[in-house]
C-alpha cells in the first residue's frame with residue numbers, strides 16, 4: 001500500500017478511541033472509517049484475476065479488518081457476498097451483480113445461519129417457494145427459529161444479501177440454494193415490505209460488524225434472483241439439479257481457506273505487539289549487580305512468543321499452498337471436474353480449525369506475556385483475541401469441521417485397506433506405520449507426525465468397526481467414537497501443517513540470502529521441535545522416542561530459542577505492520593509504550609475533569625452519612 005494511501009488512512013484513526021464510544025457510536029464511526037478506507041483502497045478487479053491478485057485482494061481485505069480494533073461492517077461484502085456471486089452466479093448474473101458490487105453501488109452480506117440452525121445447513125428453515133404463475137419466489141420465515149441471525153452488516157449496512165433458503169416447488173423441497181435479495185430501498189435505505197431487520201446486540205468482539213437478524217413475511221423476488229450456476233428453476237417450475245449438491249457450499253470452502261491466511265495475519269499482529277513490548281520492558285533483577293533485563297531475555301518469554309512467529313509463517317505458507325489448490329479445484333469445477341473437491345473440503349476442514357485453535361491460544365499467550373499493560377484495550381491484544389476466537393466458530397464450528405475431515409480420512413483408510421489407491425495429501429496413509437527408531441531430524445520428526453496420524457486413523461476405524469460389529473448403528477458408532485475421530489483429524493492436520501511449512505520453506509530457501517535462510521529455517525526447526533515436545537505422548541506411543549531423545553529435544557529447543565533471540569525484533573519488524581494497523585500502545589515502532597499508554601489514558605472522558613459529578617451527587621452525602 002503506497003505511502004499516500006496509508007497517510008490518508010491515518011486520518012481514520014485520529015478520533016476518539018473506540019473504547020470510549022457507545023455501541024451505536026462505534027458502529028457509526030466504523031462506517032465513517034470504512035467508507036474512507038474503501039475510497040482510499042477501492043480498485044476494480046475482474047474475476048479472472050491471477051492467484052496472486054486474488055491473494056492480494058484477500059490480503060487487502062484482511063488489512064481492512066486489521067485497521068479496526070474490530071472489523072468493518074463491509075467485511076461480508078468482500079469476503080462472502082462477492083465470492084458467492086462469483087462462485088454461484090450464472091455468467092449473466094455475474095456480469096450484472098459483480099459490477100454493482102465491485103463499485104460499491106450496493107453493499108451485500110451472506111445470510112445463511114438462522115436463530116435455530118448454524119451448523120446443520122440441511123436444517124435451515126427459511127423458505128423460498130416458487131410461484132410459476134408469477135415466476136417469482138416467495139421468501140418466508142415460518143417460525144422465529146427460521147430468522148436469519150448473525151450475518152455481518154445485515155442489521156443497518158447492507159441493502160442486498162445472499163439468502164441461503166430451502167427451495168420448494170409444488171410442495172416438494174429441493175434443498176438449500178442461494179438467492180440474491182434486496183433488503184433495503186436503495187434511496188431511503190428503509191427495509192422493503194415483508195422484511196424485518198435488526199441488530200443482534202453486543203458481542204465479545206466484532207462489535208462494529210453490525211451482525212443482524214432478518215425475517216421474511218411472504219416477500220416476493222423474481223425468478224432471476226436465484227443464483228443458478230449450480231442448479232436451475234425453469235419458468236414452469238422444473239427443477240434442474242446441479243452435478244453436486246455441495247457446490248452450493250462453495251463459498252464456505254473459500255472463506256475457510258481465507259481464514260487460514262487471516263490467522264497468519266492476526267497472529268503476526270499480536271506477536272509484533274508483544275515482542276516489541278518485551279524488547280522495551282525491563283523488569284526484575286536476577287543479577288544484583290546488573291540493571292533490570294529486557295523481559296525478552298527471559299527464556300520463558302521467548303518460549304511464549306517465538307512459536308507465534310513460526311506459527312504465523314507456517315499458517316501463511318499453508319494458506320498460500322491451500323489457496324493454489326482451491327484455485328485449481330475451482331477451475332476444475334468450472335469445467336465439471338469434481339473429483340478433487342472432497343480433498344479440498346477435507347483440507348479446509350483440517351487447516352481452518354487448527355489455524356484458529358493455535359492462533360487463538362497464541363494470541364492470548366501474547367497478551368498474557370505483556371503483564372498488566374497487555375490487559376489494556378489500548379494494547380489491542382484483547383480485541384485481536386476477540387476477532388481470532390470468533391473464527392473458531394464461524395465458517396463451520398471447529399469440532400464439526402474436524403468431524404467432516406474424519407469422514408474423508410475414514411473413507412480413505414477403509415478404501416486403502418481394501419486395496420484402493422490413496423492420493424494427494426492422504427497418500428502418506430499408505431506409508432510405513434511404524435517408526436523403528438526415533439529420528440530427531442526435521443524430516444524425521446515430520447515423518448513421525450505422519451505415523452501418529454496413520455496410527456490414530458487406523459485405530460479409530462477399528463473402534464468404529466468394533467462398535468458396528470457389536471450391533472450399534474453407524475451413526476451411533478460414529479458419535480461414540482467422535483472424540484477420537486477429531487483427534488485423528490487433528491493429527492492429520494498437524495502432519496499437513498508441518499510438512500507443507502517445511503516443503504514450502506525449502507522451495508523458497510534456494511533464493512534466500514544465506515543469513516536469511518538460516519534464520520527462517522531456525523523457525524521451521526523451532527516449530528517442528530515445539531510440536532514434537534507438545535505431542536510427546538504421541539511420540540512415545542507411536543514414534544519410538546526415548547527419554548534420552550526427549551532430553552535431547554528439550555536442549556535443542558532451548559538452543560533454538562537462544563539462536564533466534566538476536567533476530568527476534570527483526571523478525572516481527574519484517575511483518576511490516578504500520579503503527580496505524582497495529583493500533584497498539586505497546587507495539588508502536590518507536591517503542592514509546594509508556595508515553596502512548598499515558599496519551600491514551602488521557603483520552604478517557606473521565607480525565608476531562610478532576611472531580612466527577614457523582615462526588616457531589618452521591619459520594620459526599622454518602623460519606624457524610626446523609627444518604
Ligand SMILES: CC/C=C\C/C=C\C/C=C\C/C=C\C/C=C\C/C=C/C(=O)SCCNC(=O)CCNC(=O)[C@H](O)C(C)(C)COP(=O)(O)OP(=O)(O)OC[C@H]1O[C@@H](n2cnc3c(N)ncnc32)[C@H](O)[C@@H]1OP(=O)(O)O
Pocket residue numbers: 061062064065072074075076078079080110112113118119120121122152246249250252253255258259262341342345393394395396397400404407408
Ligand atoms: C473488510 C474486511 C474484509 C474481509 C475479511 C477480513 C478478515 C476476515 C478474514 C476471513 C473471514 C472472512 C469472513 C468470515 C467472517 C465472518 C462471517 C462468517 C460467516 C459464516 O459463518 S457463514 C455460515 C457458515 N456456516 C457453516 O460453515 C456451516 C457448517 N456446516 C456445514 O458446512 C455442513 O452443514 C456440514 C457440517 C458440512 C454438513 O453438511 P451436510 O449435512 O450437507 O453434509 P454431510 O455431513 O451429510 O456430508 C455429505 C457429503 O458432502 C460432503 N461435503 C460437505 N460439505 C462440503 C463442502 N463444503 N464441499 C464439498 N463437499 C462437502 C461431505 O464430505 C460428505 O461427503 P461424503 O458423503 O463423506 O463423501
Ligand SMILES: Cc1cc2nc3c(=O)[nH]c(=O)nc-3n(C[C@H](O)[C@H](O)[C@H](O)COP(=O)(O)OP(=O)(O)OC[C@H]3O[C@@H](n4cnc5c(N)ncnc54)[C@H](O)[C@@H]3O)c2cc1C
Pocket residue numbers: 076110111112113116117118119120149150151152206211390393394395396397399400403
Ligand atoms: C462473529 C461471528 C460472525 C458470524 N457471521 C456470520 C455471517 O456473516 N453469516 C452467517 O450466515 N453466519 C455467521 N455466523 C454464524 C456462524 O456461522 C455459526 O455460529 C456457526 O456456523 C455455528 O453454528 P451455531 O452458532 O448455530 O452453533 P450450533 O450449530 O448450534 O453448534 C453449537 C455447538 O454444538 C456442537 N455441535 C453442533 N453440531 C455438532 C455436530 N454435528 N457434532 C458435534 N458437535 C456439534 C458444537 O460444540 C457447537 O459449538 C457468525 C458467527 C460468529 C460468531
